[in-house]
Amino acid sequence: MKHLTILSGIICLITLAGLVPPTYWKPPADSRIPAGTLGKQIRYGRDLVAHTAKYLGPNGSVKHLSNGMNCQNCHLEAGTKILGNNYSAVFSTYPRFRERSGATETVIKRISDCFERSLGGKAPDSASREMQAMVAYMRWLGTDVAKGQKPEGVGLVKVAYLDRVADSTKGRQLYVAKCQVCHGVKGEGMKVAGASEYIYPPMWGPHSYNDGAGLYRLSSFAGYVKNNMPFGASYASPQLTDEESWDVAAFINSMPRPHKDQSKDWPNVASKPIDFPTGPYADSFPERQHKFGPFQPIADARKKQ
Ligand code: HEC
Ligand code: HEC
Numbered sequence: 001m002k003h004l005t006i007l008s009g010i011i012c013l014i015t016l017a018g019l020v021p022p023t024y025w026k027p028p029a030d031s032r033i034p035a036g037t038l039g040k041q042i043r044y045g046r047d048l049v050a051h052t053a054k055y056l057g058p059n060g061s062v063k064h065l066s067n068g069m070n071c072q073n074c075h076l077e078a079g080t081k082i083l084g085n086n087y088s089a090v091f092s093t094y095p096r097f098r099e100r101s102g103a104t105e106t107v108i109k110r111i112s113d114c115f116e117r118s119l120g121g122k123a124p125d126s127a128s129r130e131m132q133a134m135v136a137y138m139r140w141l142g143t144d145v146a147k148g149q150k151p152e153g154v155g156l157v158k159v160a161y162l163d164r165v166a167d168s169t170k171g172r173q174l175y176v177a178k179c180q181v182c183h184g185v186k187g188e189g190m191k192v193a194g195a196s197e198y199i200y201p202p203m204w205g206p207h208s209y210n211d212g213a214g215l216y217r218l219s220s221f222a223g224y225v226k227n228n229m230p231f232g233a234s235y236a237s238p239q240l241t242d243e244e245s246w247d248v249a250a251f252i253n254s255m256p257r258p259h260k261d262q263s264k265d266w267p268n269v270a271s272k273p274i275d276f277p278t279g280p281y282a283d284s285f286p287e288r289q290h291k292f293g294p295f296q297p298i299a300d301a302r303k304k305q
Contacts, residue, residue: 048134075087090110163294211260269281
């Protein structure tokens, strides 16, 4: 009895200290894909996420709309990986108001955003077979998630701020040592000649995500690579330190990439994320600090407002 009390005391302490891993979201099993037309649509949606370029890239079989990347390049394992930018909360949280557009966005609008920014192109028409299939797939992925809920492991991890400027020189060294073998000396990625899809997607240059994309913000990039790169890393076995994640983000987001006109974004300037790299801002910190940090002073100043 006494031992049991001590044991439960210890378990209690461990839980309080946050050492017990949270219960992460599990995507529904394939056996739960319904039969018939809806099931076919869901499977097509999943294939479009995993192999976007095959259908909609520069050599796509349906239309030529995007830069050659796949949604899955950033939404890993077809948008099901824990802390790999998964889609678990798409259906439970959309439509919702977003500060970037200053409007309430539907799932279709949100998907279109990634086509126009991360995939540097155009979205398929909202009524198209392709758009409808991706929406059906995301709805199915959210089967077990109640309206308004965000399961554990959604999105990307928030990497703790450094107390210094993110260092692109160190980032370049890390890139050469740990990333270049797959993503290329010139960040160009790797494709078998004539293939529609990359084996390794590009990091910068004309075929990479544009400067309006989520990954162009250092915190998103750092959060993505921390638990997912080099390929094979996961939240359970990350391979980069926090510092490495920020530094490599600073390097890659200093390299050239396509530009997107964002003059209509962030109608409420005060709502821009702390690490949004282009002004105007509601505070007096310079653009450089908003891009490379240190971010804590900006966060502190914002709290005081
Ligand atoms: C270059 C990386 C990249 C690619 C490629 C990409 N995305 Fe995204 N996507 C992101 C990031 C980063 C976010 C989170 C951005 C944020 O909210 O700050 C995101 C967010 C989303 C969301 C909202 C998720 C949520 O829970 O709020 C949807 C839906 C989405 N993407 C769909 C797609 C689809 C569909 C494609 C392919 C057509 C795609 N994305 C391609 C990086 C990418
Ligand atoms: C063993 C090969 C390999 C290595 C090494 C590697 N990656 Fe990747 N990376 C991939 C693959 C493959 C994908 C696409 C994943 C998919 O589609 O399932 C990817 C995707 C990405 C993406 C999102 C897509 C894009 O192109 O924007 C980023 C960012 C990224 N890697 C950064 C890095 C960084 C930073 C490093 C070094 C710390 C690194 N990777 C090391 C293979 C690799």
